[in-house]
Amino acid sequence: MADAHPTPVPFRGGGFRPVRVRGVGIAVFVVLVALAEWGTRTGFISSLTLPRPSDVGATLIDLARSGMLWTHLVPSLTRLAVGSVLGVSAGIGVGVLIGLFSLIRAGLIPLVAALFPIPKIALLPLFVIWFGIDEGSKYALIALGTFTPTVVATYGAVDNVDRTLIRMGQSFGLRWWSIVRKIVLPGALPGILSGLRISVAIGIILLVAAEMLGAEYGIGAYILQAGALYDLERLFAGVVILSALGVATSAAIGWAERRLLAWRS
Amino acid sequence: MDLTLTDLSHRYGPLQVLDGVSLDIEHGRILCIVGPSGCGKSTLLRMIGGLERPSGGAVLQTGAVPAGCLNPLTFIFQDFALLPWRSVSGNVSLVLEDHGLNAQQKTEIIDDVLARTKLSEFREALPRQLSGGMKQRVAIARALAVNPAVMLMDEPLSALDAQTRELLMDDLVALWTRTPFTAVYVTHNLTEAVRLGHRIVVLSRRPGRIREIVEIDMPLADRRAGDPVLEAHQAHLWQLMRDEAVAADMELLNG
Numbered sequence A: 001m002a003d004a005h006p007t008p009v010p011f012r013g014g015g016f017r018p019v020r021v022r023g024v025g026i027a028v029f030v031v032l033v034a035l036a037e038w039g040t041r042t043g044f045i046s047s048l049t050l051p052r053p054s055d056v057g058a059t060l061i062d063l064a065r066s067g068m069l070w071t072h073l074v075p076s077l078t079r080l081a082v083g084s085v086l087g088v089s090a091g092i093g094v095g096v097l098i099g100l101f102s103l104i105r106a107g108l109i110p111l112v113a114a115l116f117p118i119p120k121i122a123l124l125p126l127f128v129i130w131f132g133i134d135e136g137s138k139y140a141l142i143a144l145g146t147f148t149p150t151v152v153a154t155y156g157a158v159d160n161v162d163r164t165l166i167r168m169g170q171s172f173g174l175r176w177w178s179i180v181r182k183i184v185l186p187g188a189l190p191g192i193l194s195g196l197r198i199s200v201a202i203g204i205i206l207l208v209a210a211e212m213l214g215a216e217y218g219i220g221a222y223i224l225q226a227g228a229l230y231d232l233e234r235l236f237a238g239v240v241i242l243s244a245l246g247v248a249t250s251a252a253i254g255w256a257e258r259r260l261l262a263w264r265s
Numbered sequence B: 001m002d003l004t005l006t007d008l009s010h011r012y013g014p015l016q017v018l019d020g021v022s023l024d025i026e027h028g029r030i031l032c033i034v035g036p037s038g039c040g041k042s043t044l045l046r047m048i049g050g051l052e053r054p055s056g057g058a059v060l061q062t063g064a065v066p067a068g069c070l071n072p073l074t075f076i077f078q079d080f081a082l083l084p085w086r087s088v089s090g091n092v093s094l095v096l097e098d099h100g101l102n103a104q105q106k107t108e109i110i111d112d113v114l115a116r117t118k119l120s121e122f123r124e125a126l127p128r129q130l131s132g133g134m135k136q137r138v139a140i141a142r143a144l145a146v147n148p149a150v151m152l153m154d155e156p157l158s159a160l161d162a163q164t165r166e167l168l169m170d171d172l173v174a175l176w177t178r179t180p181f182t183a184v185y186v187t188h189n190l191t192e193a194v195r196l197g198h199r200i201v202v203l204s205r206r207p208g209r210i211r212e213i214v215e216i217d218m219p220l221a222d223r224r225a226g227d228p229v230l231e232a233h234q235a236h237l238w239q240l241m242r243d244e245a246v247a248a249d250m251e252l253l254n255g
Helices: A024-042 A053-066 A068-100 A102-115 A120-131 A135-159 A163-171 A176-213 A219-228 A232-260 B041-048 B088-094 B103-116 B132-145 B162-178 B190-196 B228-250
Strands: B002-012 B015-025 B030-034 B056-062 B073-076 B150-154 B182-186 B199-203 B210-215
Touching: A024 A053, A053 A068, A053 A232, A068 A102, A068 A135, A068 A176, A068 A219, A068 A232, A102 A135, A120 A135, A120 A176, A135 A176, A163 A176, A163 B073, A176 A219, A176 A232, A219 A232, B002 B041, B015 B041, B015 B056, B015 B210, B030 B041, B030 B190, B041 B150, B041 B182, B073 B132, B088 B103, B088 B132, B103 B132, B132 B162, B162 B190, B182 B190, B190 B228, B199 B228, B210 B228
Parallel strands: B030 B182, B030 B199, B073 B150, B150 B182
Antiparallel strands: B002 B015, B002 B056, B199 B210
């Protein structure tokens, strides 16, 4: 080298690895809301385009004070819980069967692939005939919507269970049911739980769709009424509740993951 | 219980991996199987343990299974095969749970094997907290728990670093000296073979056939690294394997 002066070797590593940065998520959210508030107050954003965030907040508080929040939230949560418990448990069951038995796999994977892309909302009129206009059709819609993604996630997770662990179980003469219960199911749990995030999000979307098509109470019905009256504050209040619901379920699954999958490094 | 392999052969589709292997596995001794990579030694072991069906020939067992034996043919795997969601004692307990033992019997067995493998302090540790050597000791403890008639060890030390391997070899020798067990030990490492094998079977490259069987009379406990007799055996084995290994190395995989 022409230059005899020693220089440190330039650093070329680093990056390409997500690091946990606290507070940024909330900061982005706060900035966006503050921007909307400032825009609507100064008239930069017309009140027909976007409601003032503080008004949306006031609407939410009114809703909670009058007790109407619970009148709408309780039926919605019940529908979501019943529908997704039905869909997710059936989905895990069928997914495990597909993962374990070649015959069932051959028979059901094409069926699941055919069911998956159907917009489930399109089937609502049919469900109303099958299960009645009341809760039955709403449960069925949410159950079917959460069923297919759960099946796909579950059999994928079962396929990905470390085969050497299953060989080990067989080599020690473990019973078939023991291998399934103690090796396959715990090994598939990480994949099943991450599938659950998607399933529950789909469940919330379908919940609102079902309530828009025929319900007196429920977040979906509330949003539909607000939209019909062009009441943007109430519409956005409903949307905020849905977002909160999504964040809450995601946090609940995250909590379950931390508890059940503490063995992962 | 004794095992006899008669004219064992195996093919994966058109690919012949084992050809006419006949062998007696003697009670209370360690039989090492060495050979170049891809010679079918692990396949042979899996067939002995009933995890794979041979295309020809048979593995025959004669005589009664020893008393208190829960799983006559027991594997120790190269990658440990521990359940990551179970603690050390949970992993040992796994293989006892299907045998109708009561809680006290299970605890006694677990305490005993963990003491023999020097793991008593780590009962509640999870596999991710353990070093490679410790993980393999857990796998050895698990194998001892079912009191096997024959231990089938598939390159048990190959995933470990050289120092750990040395320590674990000492542990295995100590375990065998205390209570001699029957084992088939597959390895590509000739040092391990001459330290642990009473009899060493050299397989040729694919299709694997028995090239030679070497007997080493020296007691396991007297064998030390660098012992001239062992070095001579090792040099002899390497001579046998060298050409095969070179040829095997030049072959295309699945060619």
